[in-house]
Amino acid sequence: MAAPIHLFNRAAHRAVLCYSLALLVGPLAVFAHADERGGASVLTDDDMAIIERSEEISEKASDRLNIDDFFPPDMGEDRRDAEKFFADLARTNPTLQEHVQPDDGPREPGERYAGHHTLLFASFSLERQGLEDMFELASEDPGVAIIFRGIPDDMEVAEGVLFLQTLAAEYTPIPSVVIDPTLFRDHVVNEVPTLIRIGDSPHPDDVIARVAGISEPQWLDRQLEHGERGDFGIRGPVVEIEERDMIEVMQERVAQINWEQKREDAAERFWSRQTFQWMPPATRPRTRKLDPRVRVYDDIVGAEGQVIAAAGSVINPLDSVPFDQAIIVFNATDKREMELVAERLPALTANVSRVMLIATELDADEGWDAYKEVTDFFDAPLYLLTPDVKSRFELEFTPSVITSDGENFVIQELVRGVMMPKAKVAFQPIVCSKTTTRKAYEVLARFPGSTGLYEGPHGHVSATQWASLDLKIIAMLAKWVAVGNRLRHPLYINVSAGTLSCDNAFEAWEEQYKAFRIYQHTPVMLEINELVSDDAIEKRWSRLSDCGLGLALDDFGSKNASLERLQAFPWSVCKFESETLDHADSQAALRHAQKTNILTIVERIETTEDAKRASQSGVSLHQGYFYGFPQVVALDYAVSVPTIQLREVAS
Numbered sequence: 001m002a003a004p005i006h007l008f009n010r011a012a013h014r015a016v017l018c019y020s021l022a023l024l025v026g027p028l029a030v031f032a033h034a035d036e037r038g039g040a041s042v043l044t045d046d047d048m049a050i051i052e053r054s055e056e057i058s059e060k061a062s063d064r065l066n067i068d069d070f071f072p073p074d075m076g077e078d079r080r081d082a083e084k085f086f087a088d089l090a091r092t093n094p095t096l097q098e099h100v101q102p103d104d105g106p107r108e109p110g111e112r113y114a115g116h117h118t119l120l121f122a123s124f125s126l127e128r129q130g131l132e133d134m135f136e137l138a139s140e141d142p143g144v145a146i147i148f149r150g151i152p153d154d155m156e157v158a159e160g161v162l163f164l165q166t167l168a169a170e171y172t173p174i175p176s177v178v179i180d181p182t183l184f185r186d187h188v189v190n191e192v193p194t195l196i197r198i199g200d201s202p203h204p205d206d207v208i209a210r211v212a213g214i215s216e217p218q219w220l221d222r223q224l225e226h227g228e229r230g231d232f233g234i235r236g237p238v239v240e241i242e243e244r245d246m247i248e249v250m251q252e253r254v255a256q257i258n259w260e261q262k263r264e265d266a267a268e269r270f271w272s273r274q275t276f277q278w279m280p281p282a283t284r285p286r287t288r289k290l291d292p293r294v295r296v297y298d299d300i301v302g303a304e305g306q307v308i309a310a311a312g313s314v315i316n317p318l319d320s321v322p323f324d325q326a327i328i329v330f331n332a333t334d335k336r337e338m339e340l341v342a343e344r345l346p347a348l349t350a351n352v353s354r355v356m357l358i359a360t361e362l363d364a365d366e367g368w369d370a371y372k373e374v375t376d377f378f379d380a381p382l383y384l385l386t387p388d389v390k391s392r393f394e395l396e397f398t399p400s401v402i403t404s405d406g407e408n409f410v411i412q413e414l415v416r417g418v419m420m421p422k423a424k425v426a427f428q429p430i431v432c433s434k435t436t437t438r439k440a441y442e443v444l445a446r447f448p449g450s451t452g453l454y455e456g457p458h459g460h461v462s463a464t465q466w467a468s469l470d471l472k473i474i475a476m477l478a479k480w481v482a483v484g485n486r487l488r489h490p491l492y493i494n495v496s497a498g499t500l501s502c503d504n505a506f507e508a509w510e511e512q513y514k515a516f517r518i519y520q521h522t523p524v525m526l527e528i529n530e531l532v533s534d535d536a537i538e539k540r541w542s543r544l545s546d547c548g549l550g551l552a553l554d555d556f557g558s559k560n561a562s563l564e565r566l567q568a569f570p571w572s573v574c575k576f577e578s579e580t581l582d583h584a585d586s587q588a589a590l591r592h593a594q595k596t597n598i599l600t601i602v603e604r605i606e607t608t609e610d611a612k613r614a615s616q617s618g619v620s621l622h623q624g625y626f627y628g629f630p631q632v633v634a635l636d637y638a639v640s641v642p643t644i645q646l647r648e649v650a651s
Helices: 013-025 027-033 054-059 077-092 094-100 124-140 157-168 181-186 217-225 246-255 259-272 335-348 368-378 387-392 463-482 503-519 534-545 563-568 584-596 608-616
Strands: 005-008 118-121 144-148 176-179 194-198 207-212 230-234 286-290 307-309 325-330 354-359 382-384 400-404 409-413 424-432 437-448 491-495 524-528 550-556 573-577 599-603
Touching: 118 124, 118 181, 118 217, 124 144, 124 157, 124 176, 181 246, 194 217, 207 217, 325 335, 335 368, 354 368, 368 382, 424 463, 437 463, 463 491, 463 503, 503 534, 524 534, 534 550, 534 563, 550 563, 550 584, 563 584, 573 584, 584 599
Parallel strands: 118 144, 144 176, 207 230, 325 354, 354 382, 437 491, 491 524, 524 550, 550 573, 573 599
Antiparallel strands: 005 176, 118 194, 194 207, 286 409, 325 400, 400 409, 424 437
16 A cells, blocks of 8 residues: 655644654555555556565555565564554554554545645755745645655655654644655656645546646635636646655665565574573482462452452462473583483373473574574474573473472483583692792683593583583682682682573572682682673673672683773783784784783793793783693692792793
């Protein structure tokens, strides 16, 4: 329906302006593609093919509009924006209101322009003075509607609409101003001003009289009083119409929309906006029962006044609605956990009618590919865990299986077939190269290697286990200091992307960290590694800053640890890699750190040459095997950190 855009009328006033603007430039431009005056569509078949499902829309032209008719499937974000806009526009503009709400039947021809007997065709090419004269005439005569074909190409739509709004606001009452390019087509109006007196409808067959070059409706009134009718031709100066047909403009914009790209963008936005309900993996098998009964404190009364449940009674929902299904909650980013669920699935679901698989998280970077991989693995649909389900069943670990024994919910926590190797806490010194004194220690996780030596976590910890490792390290530190151990030097503690990117994981870590701080009051610097996203840093910055001395940007130059990140946040420390210290970005970062008083540390110093290069760069705090290997400590008894033999560095 080629709905004319009412920028101003006495019913809607100025409130419709912002919505009309959105109609001109937004996805709902498709509204203007069918004839709303009762005739056939003004667009050709080729034109209508621009909009998917347009034939169906045309068939329902006089029926109630549905937002589904205007959008291809899976439009996602654009469709939701359109629904909100359409609802707002309908509440504000009587022009669309009738289409959204049920009415008593199709409107009569001309109902669109009920109250208007004269159409005054105008254009921006008339300049301000010519438009002012027209607006004054329309303000004095409520039966006159000023019609525009569109907005000039050299003017932004918002700018053009604002110009008309400002101009109309100078008059009381506000004149009726309409953008309806189909009227220009129907009446073959190619120059302005053109004045047309209409009968019961604005159709060309119902025109009483018209004239070009004159904008005063009184001129037509005088001709009609003398019994003259029809086309009086050009009786004054006319100008060409500057602006293009608004429908053609909208056709071009709609034709330029890449719907496939829109669908892809919507899919990408879906995963980037998900908040996963992470839970730590179960470390031991456990089965517990959850009592679903609720006590009624006030009578529950039905629609006819009958008491369904009396105050004081106890209701068990399972008595009314048996729970004969199994809900399995697991971490879909952990293949070992998926394999464990698949292995136990036959036994777990032998006596249920339905199985529902729920994931605590998926690989957001892989998005729908990750989702499809999991659904293909189980050959079953997959759902994401919501806070309500997690809270309702008091879920704590993964995998968890929820069933019922008829009276209670039963939550069974499964132990993975392969557990994370047992980690150890180790301390590596951060040394002042000028004095060879220890200034701080970095807390590291170490695992027994195949050669009998301790190794770093890479190769021992999967991508999904970093948040669990963060928790474990803090818990072990708390245990170590609880038995009387103390460190006089500041600690540098790593916080992984797994912890910072998930609300539940971060809250669990924060709670564990606070427990550790009860025993240990040594200053703490938190290290943020290169895998953490800027969004996660920005989201957690304030709460992390409250946890210690400040935040350290780790592994500068690697992945996300860029110069832009260094400049974007108020870091306390920046740690550089020895092998990349001469790189241009590292040198720029060193200059920025010096200007902003950011403490600098060079890591991975393994040779005398490494140490010399770091010192020559102006960095005196060093860390690496050259000064000492990470020292693993015992956790079950008091032990001091071993004295480390430090080597002097020649300047």
